[in-house]
Amino acid sequence: MDHEGRISRLQRDLTSGDVDPLLVTNLTNVRYLTGFSGTNGQVLVHADGALFLTDPRYEARAGALVQGADVLVYPARLTDVLGDQLTARKVTRLGVEGSMTLTERDDLVESVDAELVTVGGTVESLRRNKDAEEIELIRDAVRLGDETFAWVLDRLVPGVSERAIALDVEMHMRQHGADGVAFPPIVASGPLSAHIHHTPGDRTFDKGDLVLVDFGCTRDGYCSDLSRTVVLGPATDEQQELYALVLQAHNAGISAVAAGRTGVEVDKAGRDVISAAGHAERFGHGLGHGVGLDVHEAPRLHRISEDTLESGDVVTVEPGVYIPDDAGIRIEDCVLVTESGGEVLGFAPKDRLIEL
Numbered sequence: 001m002d003h004e005g006r007i008s009r010l011q012r013d014l015t016s017g018d019v020d021p022l023l024v025t026n027l028t029n030v031r032y033l034t035g036f037s038g039t040n041g042q043v044l045v046h047a048d049g050a051l052f053l054t055d056p057r058y059e060a061r062a063g064a065l066v067q068g069a070d071v072l073v074y075p076a077r078l079t080d081v082l083g084d085q086l087t088a089r090k091v092t093r094l095g096v097e098g099s100m101t102l103t104e105r106d107d108l109v110e111s112v113d114a115e116l117v118t119v120g121g122t123v124e125s126l127r128r129n130k131d132a133e134e135i136e137l138i139r140d141a142v143r144l145g146d147e148t149f150a151w152v153l154d155r156l157v158p159g160v161s162e163r164a165i166a167l168d169v170e171m172h173m174r175q176h177g178a179d180g181v182a183f184p185p186i187v188a189s190g191p192l193s194a195h196i197h198h199t200p201g202d203r204t205f206d207k208g209d210l211v212l213v214d215f216g217c218t219r220d221g222y223c224s225d226l227s228r229t230v231v232l233g234p235a236t237d238e239q240q241e242l243y244a245l246v247l248q249a250h251n252a253g254i255s256a257v258a259a260g261r262t263g264v265e266v267d268k269a270g271r272d273v274i275s276a277a278g279h280a281e282r283f284g285h286g287l288g289h290g291v292g293l294d295v296h297e298a299p300r301l302h303r304i305s306e307d308t309l310e311s312g313d314v315v316t317v318e319p320g321v322y323i324p325d326d327a328g329i330r331i332e333d334c335v336l337v338t339e340s341g342g343e344v345l346g347f348a349p350k351d352r353l354i355e356l
Contacts, residue, residue, distance in 0.1 A: 263305025
């Protein structure tokens with residue numbers, strides 16, 4: 001990864017603004033800028049370079065992982081050394097991220113002699129457009145998700161619990177190269193498939209159930225996100241019709257993806273299909289979201305999105321229809337935004353409702 005290049009781009013953004021330096025505390029942003037992964041680390045990015053700060057637990061790890069920044073280990077707390085660093089650089093205005101907690105901000109106010117200025121979304125905007133190495137890592141994560149879906153189909157049988165399948169999915173991905181899960185797997189069966197973000201429980205599958213699975217893994221920190229819906233046994237006409245509708249909306253959303261299209265326009269392309277069928281109130285979330293080091297990041301495909309797609313973005317397209325106490329269907333893929341359209345990164349089958 002070109003961590004020095006990332007820091008340089010951030011430095012250019014800072015010099016065009018009204019703060020120097022910026023204290024980066026969001027751990028995902030810290031990883032993006034330096035390559036460090038751990039539970040405690042900060043980066044002070046200034047005009048002349050970058051300084052990575054952490055406590056003694058991570059001294060060896062920082063030495064092995066951090067790129068593009070000098071490393072300073074403080075005895076116990078960031079505030080033990082930050083004030084001296086700012087004084088030495090004659091800093092009067094320190095940029096801080098909006099994700100900082102109130103407690104963290106209060107500690108800084110008490111310990112540094114500089115005005116704190118909230119800077120929102122600066123690093124996140126750099127993270128949006130993926131380079132070739134990042135795209136390949138996301139492809140790897142998507143590929144592992146596809147393989148896991150194919151593997152788990154034989155385990156979706158009457159009598160098995162949602163919780164057991166969620167554990168199977170997670171273990172399979174970890175055993176086959178995943179760093180971890182991108183989020184806790186969703187396995188929702190029967191009437192619980194209508195719960196958009198269901199937590200797998202002890203319910204066991206019955207014949208005729210729709211089973212909605214939604215999961216992803218990470219490869220070197222980069223996420224995948226996949227949703228599929230299957231049926232245990234022959235599908236009813238109603239299930240087939242509902243699946244065909246969601247698939248039509250899914251395909252319409254993918255067809256709308258291209259650099260220069262707005263998040264609102266892409267969302268509308270999929271949403272209009274569902275609305276025309278009379279299910280507008282049963283599609284209660286956005287059409288998709290960005291995917292990268294976070295499984296949910298910019299840009300956003302939604303009715304209230306303020307984003308415009310750019311080449312190099314990776315987004316999900318995931319329409320769904322959820323009928324309370326009855327059934328829910330969602331189909332989701334990761335899509336790479338290009339100048340000419342959208343490239344679906346995965347190959348998990350979806351052209352029909354799979355009957356198990």
